[in-house]
Amino acid sequence: KIRLFNINDKEFIKVWKAHDGGIRSLTFNPHLETNGLILSTGFEYHINIFATDLSLDDAYKGKLEGHFAPVVSVTFLSDSYMCASVDEDAVVKIWDTRIRQCLQSISCDKKNIVVNRLLYMKKYNRFVIYGSKMIFYDPKYTESEINRQTREQSAINYPIQCEFNNYYMQFYVSTMKDLRIYSAVNGQLVSVFKKFIEQERFDNADTKIRTFCFDYRHRLI
Secondary structure (H helix, E strand, O other): OEEEEEOOOOEEEEEEOOOOOOOOEEEEEOOOOOOOEEEEEOOOOEEEEEEOOOOHHHOEEEEEEOOOOOEEEEEEOOOOOEEEEEEOOOOEEEEEOOOOEEEEEEOOOOOOOOEEEEEEEOOOOEEEEEEOOEEEEOOOOOHHHHHHHHHHHHHHHOOOEEEEEOOOOEEEEEOOOOEEEEEOOOOOEEEEEOOOOOHHHOOOOOOOOOOOOOOOOOOOO
């Protein structure tokens, strides 16, 4: 749970149930929205967004979804709406919290790294992930580096099928690993479904999704 306190009066204000299995990372940016934004990570594949405005009962603002492993840490980049997160596979993602979309994904070339935290160094405009190793990232990248870093990830997670759902008015996009649902109204990511395949039932651990279809009412897949 996340508990909000008034430091001046030393009073408890509000509690939010953020994650089922505990909270691993918490970051706050007081310069955004009315009174600031809070990002939290647990042991899930997403990041929760809370706004500490006057309507604390409606503080939950949505999720940042797109990681393929549990998210370890998240931090805001300077005083902007941009944030960076890292998962257990050492994949770093850059987000825009205004539109709740991933702008860039960076895969780590180093193997067997255990990630504990992601830290932003405002003075040097760099961020670092650290645990069993320390890896520094500089926003002043070259185009060739980005292509190399994202090629492996995109080769696995590229869309293989896209269908429009007439009942929910949404786009369903599948990769070989998951199914993503996008709103036809604003284009935002609504939900991500993972773990369709129970791997222990198959001899081949690399079993992948190939296709999907709707029922005649467009309410089941």
